[in-house]
Amino acid sequence: MASMLGAFVTDFFTYETTKSVVVKSWSVGIVNRIIQLLIIIYFVGYVFLYEKAYQQNDTGVESSVMTKVKGFGYQDNQVQDTADYVYPPQGAGVFCIITKVIVTDNQTRGLCEEPSLDCANHTDCEAFYGNNLVNGAVTGRCHKNFNASEGKCEIRGWCPTEKKSFPREPMVDVNNFTIFIKNSIRFPMFDVTRGNFPQHMTSKEIKSCSYHPVRSPLCPIFRVGDILNSTGQDVHTLATMGGEIGINIAWRCDLDWDEEHCRPQYSFTRLDAPFSHNSVSKGYNFRFARYYKKEDGLDYRTLFKAHAIRFDIMVTGNAGKFSTVPTLINTVAALTSIGLGTVLCDIILLNFMKGADQYKAKKFEEVSEAQIEASITQSQGSQLSLKQETKTLCDSGAVSLSNDLLP
């Protein structure tokens, strides 16, 4: 019993390693080492240095954006300030600067004529029941002046109906507006928080600077004109039709360096670019109303159709820091991969080299069921025949030298 356990322990603490054939051949040797070199270069250069595989990464950045727009523009000779043209006003990461408005004053609820629906009689108008593209709910009645053959369908809604859009100058002063962006981020995995401008910046510096990708890449004040230029947009067209501009703040941080090197990179795109060639629905506009009350309690409103430039600030982040687990995993992967050169070298060695058959014979040792069965019979027959058996095996090894072992 004790000896069995001892034998088991002895058998257990053994070490098994593959038996290798070392081919002393310049041609295969050089190919082998070149492949290994390429694999090492790939891992050291690309995986470790370029992709930084020794780092743990955090892409789940928490971000907070505050914005403030400043500047004065004119619409219909009326001056507009921030509270007039920025919507919504709370300084979030998405906001609109209204650049053109069609104002319809003094609307009250009632019945009026829909300018776009012509009719000869009530039946014509009943066909428009449920039409969503007009200014109110179609009542099905046709309004005609006495003796006139053509009239307009009646609608129930806010009257008078919205003024037609007409050629009108947009507020191109938007070019000189400035946007102040305050962006703070946090990488929760490393508990690192960063702001988009340095702590030592004084109030005076911030008020006088203007973002420039080269000259002042950390200034948080952006001139709208500069943003539009860098997206290649024409301010007049954009202000007339409206549109959407994306401001991308990318934080790529290597936290193995000092945190001070963790800085934002800004880039600008026109987000609704895919629709720029469409025949319809160019630009961006929306409608809103301001509600008033007469002294007698009657509601009336002013309807605004606003063309606006919408700014959308998108923050992306990726921070990396040295960590043992990915380093270990990738080192092991690199070590194992170095052995992969053998796949290619084996193909060369066993097929295209002079003496390929001899190499095959060296690499492959053949054993067939017939041999095994023969040796079982022999060993059962006589324990003394061991020497003979060895000979048999040796012979088979020799015979296989002249055989193709792989199809």
Added chain:
Amino acid sequence: MASMLGAFVTDFFTYETTKSVVVKSWSVGIVNRIIQLLIIIYFVGYVFLYEKAYQQNDTGVESSVMTKVKGFGYQDNQVQDTADYVYPPQGAGVFCIITKVIVTDNQTRGLCEEPSLDCANHTDCEAFYGNNLVNGAVTGRCHKNFNASEGKCEIRGWCPTEKKSFPREPMVDVNNFTIFIKNSIRFPMFDVTRGNFPQHMTSKEIKSCSYHPVRSPLCPIFRVGDILNSTGQDVHTLATMGGEIGINIAWRCDLDWDEEHCRPQYSFTRLDAPFSHNSVSKGYNFRFARYYKKEDGLDYRTLFKAHAIRFDIMVTGNAGKFSTVPTLINTVAALTSIGLGTVLCDIILLNFMKGADQYKAKKFEEVSEAQIEASITQSQGSQLSLKQETKTLCDSGAVSLSNDLLP
């Protein structure tokens, strides 16, 4: 010196490959090839064709959503248009359609009775200090009519207090409203931008179509009734209580094909579904106020408690394109994995096959410390004993045929 370097170089440019045993046995051979076939099928079918492991992926889609709601509904026999019932109005990816409002007119700041707080004396009311669930700040005084035993606590706030909710018809016309969704996306890694409807669509086509998953999957106009139907919601309940509907736009793009095949897929869910069985806090409502001024400057307001359907447009994207690095890595992984069949085959061969011991002897070559020490002694004793040593080793190989090498 030069010869040492030469020897080193000769030794360096060698190629090392594993020595293999080829077992000519039908049973193990078939198992081996079947396992290899399964592995190849897995890699070719699942990894390469289904999961497209040869592609580089970009999931960080930049998206911009603009919406426009159209339609007319009735509340209290008053017609409501977009500017009345859509909040916020700027046509963003998240917006509410207000379907039922409780209006409390002409509120001014002052003192009044809180209907929900009964009292017999001031002490009763003092107990409610800091209560957040009433209509104003509790002052701690009890208002009673002359000789009455019961009264109501006084609050400081906007008076009169909010009207009680009462059975009231919601704006079920919402069913016929339409939502126009304009979604443009960009995959920054490949610099591909796409819009959710084709460029060649004319204004007339867009105005007359209506989204249908099969008949017109690219029409950007969605009937609210269709959306509610596909989420299985009843419009009357939803309009009465409010709720939140998610509109998912999924972009799954294989950019190895023409960009024109990169198209949006729409799906709809009720986002607040987990609360549908709760006894409390069903639906969705919020309060807002419109502020007015009397001629004498006094502020007054109209308070709205609005039940609304909130729409939340969520855009997800995943684009793939052929790239050499993932293709290489996965090809290498596939090649290495083909060798994994040996683990299972070895177990079969060395344990369950007839002649397993013989196979073990062929596969494993045993070397013990005792042998090594013996050979060291011999080789030190005489360089001429090489032949004898070989014999010893050959014997050991033969002897090991009848041993168990693995526990």
Added chain:
Amino acid sequence: MASMLGAFVTDFFTYETTKSVVVKSWSVGIVNRIIQLLIIIYFVGYVFLYEKAYQQNDTGVESSVMTKVKGFGYQDNQVQDTADYVYPPQGAGVFCIITKVIVTDNQTRGLCEEPSLDCANHTDCEAFYGNNLVNGAVTGRCHKNFNASEGKCEIRGWCPTEKKSFPREPMVDVNNFTIFIKNSIRFPMFDVTRGNFPQHMTSKEIKSCSYHPVRSPLCPIFRVGDILNSTGQDVHTLATMGGEIGINIAWRCDLDWDEEHCRPQYSFTRLDAPFSHNSVSKGYNFRFARYYKKEDGLDYRTLFKAHAIRFDIMVTGNAGKFSTVPTLINTVAALTSIGLGTVLCDIILLNFMKGADQYKAKKFEEVSEAQIEASITQSQGSQLSLKQETKTLCDSGAVSLSNDLLP
């Protein structure tokens, strides 16, 4: 032909396994097994149990957040309710509680003096053209009283200009406000939806509870004071300057357990913390206006400069569920990795063990181009020399025992 096919099939259904050397040595055996044990512990403990590599993960959580703020505060002895201090009002995941407002009443469009721009003559003012930091568009004229040497530049804008900020008590009552958060999520991959409070919670329970990380971690009512405390913020400073608070809802769900265990975890941070040490731009404020109309149609407005606490509710989710594909892949990875110990053991065995040269001789079988060429010549010369050839090879094996095979 048939025999060729038969030979091919026979050759095809073979099984190739590596030939191994089993070293019966305690020292290397123990090192080998310890390394294997460490690898197994790493895979079982870290990869499988801790990282749950047997699960498929879904991090693309769909989330919907509704909020409701309750409470009453005082500003300038005027009571404020939810409709007054919450902006935007629709109860979304991002909202502001306005804690301090500077009100400028009765502004109309016109010309007035800019208090911050001193001038002696018109030229002084012309220098300020396009200045965005004042209250209106600088006209370039200098307003001076008769005989005065100094005056103020004229601007065109909303007059009177905004009141200066002055020391003023913020609405510290915000401490007692409560935020009700209703968050429903969905993991689309597993089609699991969850709400942030249990279905069996009654209306009374919800109305009377208050979130506490230990005592009531599932109560959806949060006292603002508790939130500020847990982020270490002083309510008075925060209410005076404004700021941004992040409320993180993390859903980490192991769906192999009952869904009931899938519960939210709340955490709170001050998002604009990186700017707390800046000399400028502390806090958070924005401007908005309410527009009124005189009976004669003249527009006037009240301008508000609001300092506010912005709350940003961020939802993250990660759900895992058993899946066969990742389990298979990781099991295979584990099995292959167990073999990695050989790299280290080989280094020990072939370099630092007593008798390293003998082990090398056992592990490596050398074959040089010269031998191969010789054997080709022989086998071409006579098919009868097979026995001799075997001898040659045996000799070479013996000879290599005393050689260094690796540099």
